[in-house]
Amino acid sequence: MGASGKPPVDGSAGAPLLEVSGLVKHFPVLQGFLLKRQVGAVRAVDGVDFAVREGEALGLVGESGCGKSTTGRLVTRLLEPTAGRIAYRGRDITHATRKQLAPVRSEIQMIFQDPYASLNPRQTVGAIVSGPMEINGIDPPGGREKRVRELLETVGLNPEHYNRFPHEFSGGQRQRVGIARALGLSPKLIVADEPVSALDVSIQAQVVNLLRELRRERGIAFLFIAHDLAVVRHFSQRVAVMYLGRIVETGDRDALYRRPRHPYTHALLSAAPEPDPDAQGRERIRLAGDVPSPVDPPSGCRFRTRCWKARDKCAAEEPPLTRVEGNAEGHLTACHFPEEPTVVRDRTVVLDPALAALEEGTPQEEET
Amino acid sequence: MTTATEDRPTGPPEGTPGTEPFLSVRDLRVRFATEDGLVKAVDGLSFDLPRGRTLGIVGESGSGKSVTNLAVLGLHDPRVTTVTGDILLDGRELTHAPRRALERLRGNTMSMIFQDSLTALSPYYTVGRQIAEPYRKHTGASRARARRRAVEMLGRVGIPRPERRVDDYPHHFSGGMRQRAMIALALVCDPELLIADEPTTALDVTVQAQILDLLADLQRERGTAIVFVTHDLGVVAGVCDEVLVMYAGRCVERGTVRDILKSPRHPYTWGLLGSLPRMTDDADEPLRPIPGTPPSLLTPPPGCPFHPRCPYRDQVPDDRCRVERPPLAPEGGGRASACHLPDERVRELTPGAVR
Ligand SMILES: Nc1ncnc2c1ncn2[C@@H]1O[C@H](COP(=O)(O)OP(=O)(O)OP(=O)(O)O)[C@@H](O)[C@H]1O
Ligand SMILES: Nc1ncnc2c1ncn2[C@@H]1O[C@H](COP(=O)(O)OP(=O)(O)OP(=O)(O)O)[C@@H](O)[C@H]1O
Numbered sequence: 096m097g098a099s100g101k102p103p104v105d106g107s108a109g110a111p112l113l114e115v116s117g118l119v120k121h122f123p124v125l126q127g128f129l130l131k132r133q134v135g136a137v138r139a140v141d142g143v144d145f146a147v148r149e150g151e152a153l154g155l156v157g158e159s160g161c162g163k164s165t166t167g168r169l170v171t172r173l174l175e176p177t178a179g180r181i182a183y184r185g186r187d188i189t190h191a192t193r194k195q196l197a198p199v200r201s202e203i204q205m206i207f208q209d210p211y212a213s214l215n216p217r218q219t220v221g222a223i224v225s226g227p228m229e230i231n232g233i234d235p236p237g238g239r240e241k242r243v244r245e246l247l248e249t250v251g252l253n254p255e256h257y258n259r260f261p262h263e264f265s266g267g268q269r270q271r272v273g274i275a276r277a278l279g280l281s282p283k284l285i286v287a288d289e290p291v292s293a294l295d296v297s298i299q300a301q302v303v304n305l306l307r308e309l310r311r312e313r314g315i316a317f318l319f320i321a322h323d324l325a326v327v328r329h330f331s332q333r334v335a336v337m338y339l340g341r342i343v344e345t346g347d348r349d350a351l352y353r354r355p356r357h358p359y360t361h362a363l364l365s366a367a368p369e370p371d372p373d374a375q376g377r378e379r380i381r382l383a384g385d386v387p388s389p390v391d392p393p394s395g396c397r398f399r400t401r402c403w404k405a406r407d408k409c410a411a412e413e414p415p416l417t418r419v420e421g422n423a424e425g426h427l428t429a430c431h432f433p434e435e436p437t438v439v440r441d442r443t444v445v446l447d448p449a450l451a452a453l454e455e456g457t458p459q460e461e462e463t
Numbered sequence: 464m465t466t467a468t469e470d471r472p473t474g475p476p477e478g479t480p481g482t483e484p485f486l487s488v489r490d491l492r493v494r495f496a497t498e499d500g501l502v503k504a505v506d507g508l509s510f511d512l513p514r515g516r517t518l519g520i521v522g523e524s525g526s527g528k529s530v531t532n533l534a535v536l537g538l539h540d541p542r543v544t545t546v547t548g549d550i551l552l553d554g555r556e557l558t559h560a561p562r563r564a565l566e567r568l569r570g571n572t573m574s575m576i577f578q579d580s581l582t583a584l585s586p587y588y589t590v591g592r593q594i595a596e597p598y599r600k601h602t603g604a605s606r607a608r609a610r611r612r613a614v615e616m617l618g619r620v621g622i623p624r625p626e627r628r629v630d631d632y633p634h635h636f637s638g639g640m641r642q643r644a645m646i647a648l649a650l651v652c653d654p655e656l657l658i659a660d661e662p663t664t665a666l667d668v669t670v671q672a673q674i675l676d677l678l679a680d681l682q683r684e685r686g687t688a689i690v691f692v693t694h695d696l697g698v699v700a701g702v703c704d705e706v707l708v709m710y711a712g713r714c715v716e717r718g719t720v721r722d723i724l725k726s727p728r729h730p731y732t733w734g735l736l737g738s739l740p741r742m743t744d745d746a747d748e749p750l751r752p753i754p755g756t757p758p759s760l761l762t763p764p765p766g767c768p769f770h771p772r773c774p775y776r777d778q779v780p781d782d783r784c785r786v787e788r789p790p791l792a793p794e795g796g797g798r799a800s801a802c803h804l805p806d807e808r809v810r811e812l813t814p815g816a817v818r
């Protein structure tokens with residue numbers, strides 16, 4: 096897989112394809128035996144703004160349960176938003192009906208997190224992958240079966256798997272079936288929910304390269320949900336970090352990985368495991384305490400119950416997502432007391448050698 | 464202060480991990496009868512695991528890691544599956560043990576964290592009930608005590624407000640929370656053997672770190688033997704003592720975690736390490752996967768199963784890679800690799816092959 100062409104570096108090349116503002120999704124919490132009544136709400140997504148430009152990959156990372164999949168499902172309109180606006184190519188699709196959605200339906204595809212639940216166990220792989228083509232009346236040259244076999248090969252499956260059923264596949268193989276299915280309709284935007292988490296590293300590398308190639312050559316834009324920070328770094332031009340239903344930091348790849356400002360981003364980067372038995376003694380930021388409940392999130396800054404810098408102001412005022420002083424353009428941080436991007440190595444809380452090494456031109460002796 | 468900066472525990476846990484194998488697998492073979500023919504999913508696998516130790520199993524997707532674990536637990540459907548070889552748990556033969564005996568062992572002596580948490584949890588019962596039931600069954604605890612135990616376990620795996628979420632159904636949980644519920648379920652009866660099949664794949668790094676700590680604590684306290692299947696070599700580096708590398712249903716390399724990550728010998732292991740994305744790479748360069756596609760298990764390649772994808776096969780004279788299956792050598796359970804390349808050649812090639 097070659098490195099043909101350059102990606103649109105920071106999105107300046109592409110027009111906004113997807114624009115999301117103030118997006119909210121609350122799931123009701125019901126109680127009672129016969130008469131269920133609502134006693135609260137899971138605030139899964141609670142006011143999220145972002146844009147994905149044509150041919151661009153936006154990485155979405157964050158704690159388990161912070162609302163990443165829900166965001167993806169809202170964007171693909173598998174869930175009905177509680178509030179906010181979703182626009183695709185400038186068109187408001189927030190509450191579009193099935194019929195109104197039909198023209199863009201095939202342009203927005205989703206690859207699901209759970210390869211077990213998302214494949215119909217009674218269909219053969221051939222039927223699963225050709226399904227969306229059939230529904231949308233697409234007849235590729237050479238026929239659907241030929242196209243399906245090509246797609247299977249593209250995603251690293253053996254075309255001999257055409258007539259097999261999902262239960263005969265390993266976890267990673269099933270995930271590739273899901274990717275082949277999403278590619279069948281030549282989409283413009285793919286919401287990829289942990290598309291490589293279930294794959295072994297070699298196939299993960301193949302799939303990441305494949306998705307990169309699709310992005311560069313066919314200009315497919317991605318909302319790329321993942322928790323492996325190294326994978327996100329290799330795939331996304333921009334990254335958004337979510338915590339408890341909110342975006343706490345966003346910026347282009349280098350800003351986020353080299354000059355993170357939000358304490359939570361620092362914690363994430365330092366917790367990323369390294370495949371080196373000698374690096375295991377290194378110090379990390381360990382987030383202690385429970386992940387707060389999305390039913391009843393902390394006041395002010397949602398990260399404050401686990402933040403080592405929290406002060407009174409953090410409980411009283413919610414920090415806005417803005418370009419704090421010292422941030423590059425487009426790098427936004429929601430924190431009252433952001434970490435200094437240049438003093439990372441002096442602070443005892445961040446001793447991640449990988450992070451330190453990312454700081455260009457840093458003399459070795461400055462590292463702790 | 465709610466945040467602690469601390470060191471990762473390194474190496475084997477405190478206490479005296481046994482050296483006698485607690486789990487011993489010999490020449491395990493698992494075959495599936497399918498419409499297209501016989502799938503040789505596991506083809507002659509042997510390993511030992513003492514108490515208090517963690518064995519990592521890594522390898523290609525579809526290489527037989529989960530199938531191996533299901534065989535140990537006796538969970539294969541006997542109508543389509545043939546399992547041969549020996550599986551000894553604490554000296555007890557499991558391969559031909561009656562269904563009932565296995566059922567009694569599962570969840571009590573041995574338990575498993577499944578790769579697919581959604582299908583492992585029933586959609587029809589609350590999460591709490593699914594955790595409390597096996598506890599009741601194995602300990603005879605009262606309903607109320609079992610429920611308290613479920614709440615406690617959910618709390619231990621980091622589910623916020625466990626007393627509230629205990630009555631939720633699995634579909635109310637996020638992917639990562641379901642995974643944590645699965646872990647709570649696997650640990651509720653304090654198993655002696657824990658088989659963890661990608662237990663943290665669905666979790667973000669901070670929760671992952673928390674779960675790995677929990678497993679390490681459990682192991683230290685109770686001397687649990689752990690089989691840990693994962694694709695994440697970073698996790699392997701952190702938790703495993705020994706590592707088994709699988710390819711096409713066979714072990715191709717075996718050694719301590721340091722052996723495998725620092726001085727791997729098998730070309731497949733080289734490829735595996737080489738394809739890792741690293742935080743310090745040039746992110747605009749494509750990653751470097753192993754070329755080619757996984758082998759068919761219906762008609763496995765002759766000779767070395769890795770030969771169609773191996774860049775070094777021409778360095779072995781007489782076309783041996785294509786005709787002769789390399790044995791896992793040396794024999795005897797320690798460091799070993801299944802490759803025809805001579806040792807000195809391996810030493811010369813390693814630095815370049817692994818970066
Ligand atoms: N019930 C079955 N019938 C037929 N083939 C099966 C069955 N279960 C598994 N297989 C095959 O056996 C092989 C090994 O599968 P297994 O699930 O053990 O892979 P794995 O190593 O766990 O992979 P992954 O890392 O993707 O989970 C695969 O090729 C799979 O297709
Ligand atoms: N149908 C639902 N009903 C009630 N609560 C829900 C529902 N779906 C999701 N939630 C809750 O919304 C929150 C966000 O879930 P979501 O699946 O979006 O998380 P995520 O960021 O994708 O997590 P993960 O990394 O674990 O997949 C969680 O607290 C989850 O329990």
Ligand code: SF4
Pocket residue numbers: 357358359396397398399400402403404405406409414429430431432433
């Ligand atoms: S606003 Fe306060 S609590 Fe929140 S991340 Fe910043 S310092 Fe921490």
Ligand code: SF4
Pocket residue numbers: 729730731767768769770771773774775776779784789801802803804
């Ligand atoms: S035996 Fe030959 S084909 Fe197999 S891994 Fe070694 S060099 Fe490669």
Ligand SMILES: [Mg+2]
Pocket residue numbers: 163164165208288637638639
């Ligand atoms: Mg999710």
Ligand SMILES: [Mg+2]
Pocket residue numbers: 265266528529530578660
């Ligand atoms: Mg598996």
